Amino acid sequence: MSERIRVAIADDHVLFCAGIEMIIRSQPDLEFAGTAHDGDDVVTLAAEVHPDVILMDIRMPKTDGITATRRVLVDSPDSRVIVLTTHQRQEAVAHAIDAGAHGFLMKDARPELLLAAIRTVHEGNSVYAPSTTLALIRDLAPAVRVEPDQQAIAALTAREREVYLLAARGLSNAEIAESAYIGETTVKSHISSILAKLDLASRLQVVAHAYNHHLVQ
Structure with a gap:
């Protein structure tokens, strides 16, 4: 059996955390890594257990989830954060993306969607839920119409640029692999290189980066 995905939950509602813990423990490929009730x-x-995936509430005592996400990813850069929200505001989306969040999920999502999101993010993809996230990223990008800033991705190889543009459209690793005629492992390698070269923390930041530099519409 392959190594299980270690999942932690950060939320100040004890009953909500207990419910998430039960769902995670019910899955043979997941392992519950702990609960935190404040930022x-x-x-x-x-820092202590380095979970693979952290489900992070935005509103928490002491330190909010956005600030906590930024601090977590400095100390545990291999962890992936899914931000939990009860409603989506443009400011929250922008701040979470800037902090390095790998996805968004509504707190009232069905259990099967939550489990799919955990596995999807662990595989290196991003989760765009609610479905308006990409539209909000477009809205948050500079409104002035200018020529694409190709210099913003000058550090990338030709193949990396191709993968970058496909990822910026929200395609999954499997979809990128099919479109670019390469293997998913190669896609993951390119994504890692793209993030490193452009100093980005997540695929959501790739999307925002592309819109901010007018490389996609």
């Missing part, structure tokens, strides 16, 4: 505690938890 400071999740930073400590992440």
Whole structure:
């Protein structure tokens, strides 16, 4: 059996956390890695156990989820954060993307969607839920129509630029592999290189980067 995905939850509602824990423990490929009830505690938890995926509430005592996400990813850069939200505001989306969040999920999502999101993010993809996230990224990008800033991706190889543009459209690794006629492992390698070269923390930041530099519409 392959190594299980270690999942932690950060939320100040104890019953909500208990429900998530039960769902995670019910899955043979997942392992529950711990609970934190405020932003400071999740930073400590992440530093101690380095979960693969952290479900992060935005509103928490002491330190909010956006700030906690940024701090977690400094100390545990291999962890992936899914931001939990009860409603989507443009400011929250922008701040979460800037902090390095790998996806968004509504707190009232069905259990099967939550489980799919955990596995999807662990595989290196991003989760755009609610479905308006990409539209909001477009809205948050500079409104002035200018020529594409190709210099913004000058550090990338030709193949990396191709993968970058496909990822910026929200395609999954499997979809990029099919479109570019390469293997998914190669896609993952290119994505890692793209993030490193452009100093980005997540695929959501790739999307925002592309819109901010007018490389996609």
